[in-house]
Amino acid sequence: MSADESFALTDYKVIIFDCYGTLCDWESGIYEALLPLLYRNRESAGTWTRKETLLKFTEIEKDLQDKDPSVLYADLLSNAHAALTASLGESELSNEEEHAVFGASVRDWALFPDTVDALRVLERHYKLVILSNVDHASFAYTHAKLSGATRAELAAYTRPPSAKRWLPNASPDGNSKSPFSLILTAQDTGAYKPDPRGMLSALEIIDEQFGVKKEEVLVVAQSLFHDIDASSKLGVSGVWIDREGAVMGLESLESGDPPKWKRRYRTLGEMAEAVEAEVE
Template sequence: MSEPALTDFKVIIFDCYGTLADWETGIFNALQPLLARFPSSAQWSRKEALLAFTEIEKDLQRKDPGMLYCDLLSNAHAVLAEGLRDNDVPAASLKSLDNHTDFGQSIKDWPIFPDTCDALRDLQKHYKLVILSNVDHNSFASTHAKLSQDTSHPSLYARPLLDANAQWLPQNTPDSRSPFSLILTAQDTGAYKPDPRGMLFALDIIQKQFGIGKEQVLVVAQSLYHDVEPSSKLDVHSVWINRQGACMGLETLGESPKWLKSFETLGEMAEAVKAEKPEA
């Protein structure tokens, strides 16, 4: 049986941070005040800093999947600070290290990849776009406004006050420019990827909300560890956005997770979709 074409699918489930937003730059920039205070970490490369941080983050996600992501970031920053404090002499006072909450709130400053927004508008013509992200509702709001290219109206991109079991359907919000039909976060699913509960939750909602089964769902993500590999295990097709220079989320690269296609940017994928259906 031949492989399906990109346009055979009806829904795209996006990872956000790493795929649509440049979380590596965002995290590395936000770590600078801490890293600069210790002689050892001040010499770390970008890759060394990010890998040290992500191992702490993953450990906390496994231990407490119910923790809001902003709090998890704060706690990960605190663990990293404590580890540096135990192994090095700070170049400044210990009191100045206690900016963990600021780091936890830094998501609003994480940049969007330059190809993302135009690609989302193009892909929106062919698919229902869904977010499944290891984030919390409040932290995603600023990113959502950026992805919608409408940062002047932030209230339109925050999760509405809904019943706890209701779904976040941005396109039901009047005047919203959101490209997404559904937004799901770890706060909704109760699990951090790569825990399969998140993807299973998303597939169930997509079936109930849109009447679309997993055979017509395509996962698009940069992280092999968080998204591509667990999707493959659930027999869900995926596209790997192989962001050049990225170092996070590649733990399973040597295990050859199965992806349908690979592109270096989301913009390249959008062009490939247009090439399959140029009339759309």
């Protein structure tokens, strides 16, 4: 399903992916990690829907990201859990361990079932880049999963502390099976999307490192708010992965404005099939 049939996927050389929501099922991860809090509280137990819970949480998260983009994502999640706890009338201080557990839950968030196979198809045709609102330590676990590796191999998917830029599939030791040519997190850029500093940093590095201008860069993401709408303002084309049941990051659908994406697919696997069809 397309908002613009006049362009070809194969006209692009680099894909910038959002990770959480696009490649990884962050909504299920967040919701399931919130259930212990929700179940024990009279206001939320049995009354808050999944959608209502996620929208309440994301508003808290966005507010915290705006207030202090220097906070690491694991800590920001912990702080958001504390704020939600307080909004339900519980003491934040009595649940510090629970807040920390929630902050570390990123490592347990599952990938969408089509993700790994689709990435292996797409890496044959593009340089793949991650631009994600996450921190280095949390992303290592997701990176290993995206690469088809196990936690026992985590070291190969953890950003080296001394690395100025992380180009994982250019690793000289050959231990990494990462599909990504570049990984940038909020910890690297000092900004949480949709702040344009993250995307501008990514475009600058892509130009310097790979000689690819923004006209040949494609943003592929589920969140319209964090990625598609924000990048379109910078003149970067986008593909919307409209994951079934997703509720976060879709505020602009209610605005009535023309869509900012060039193509819309239900899964990343569907997009990968479309690329293969164009190539053939």
